[in-house]
């Protein structure tokens with residue numbers, strides 16, 4: 001792998017290879033011995049806790065040199081563009097840049113450059129894609145069920161604004177899972193029918209193996225709508241009552257940050273059925289596997 005910009009660019013074998021490698025890192029059996037010193041820069045133009053800090057953790061665990069970068073103290077504050085920022089990182093010898101940016105497909109312009117040489121990892125592009133979150137989600141599901149084929153997975157909530165939903169619906173369908181959607185009509189688009197069926201949450205809950213809730217992304221809404229947290233929770237959220245109808249083996253997922261008592265009941269976030277904390281833990285190991293695949297050509 002030279003870059004990881006979208007999940008579609010990975011074939012199924014590469015996805016499974018990354019999951020297995022991440023599992024090895026998690027079990028502590030693989031000790032990464034890199035061929036040379038590498039330098040990484042995490043360029044987060046949109047806020048992040050999990051993606052940013054778990055890349056930071058993964059890079060340190062891999063023994064990479066991490067170049068500090070903060071948009072507020074860099075020349076971004078003087079108006080320097082993303083392109084010129086990445087050009088600079090490449091010029092000073094950074095091997096891999098992890099980038100989060102609000103512009104969908106921001107990486108197209110970077111890929112056209114003949115001068116930028118460093119590898120790029122997409123840490124989220126607007127409402128476009130979140131490939132590393134998708135891979136850690138797939139790892140979490142695989143760890144639980146040992147397969148994707150035939151699993152019933154519900155993706156619930158603010159689908160149109162969710163890059164996590166876009167990446168996951170594509171990969172889950174390709175890997176043989178049955179994808180279902182639920183949530184407010186206004187945050188759903190007919191184009192997702194290619195990946196799964198839209199249904200009422202109450203109909204879905206008892207038959208799902210995985211219920212994946214999505215954060216309500218107020219920052220991507222136009223700000224004119226009135227949002228009633230309790231009304232949303234009752235209509236589209238995983239309430240305690242709804243959760244009581246889940247199959248015993250079913251798991252709850254959420255990419256986080258979670259709006260507690262909105263997408264799911266506060267009491268469910270750290271419940272026995274929840275894998276939300278495990279998703280965060282797995283994120284570090286999956287990102288180690290991704291970095292190794294990119295820097296050392298292993299996948």
Ligand code: CP
Pocket residue numbers: 047048049050051052133255256257
């Ligand atoms: N899941 C996720 O991308 O979280 P952050 O926005 O905190 O990185």
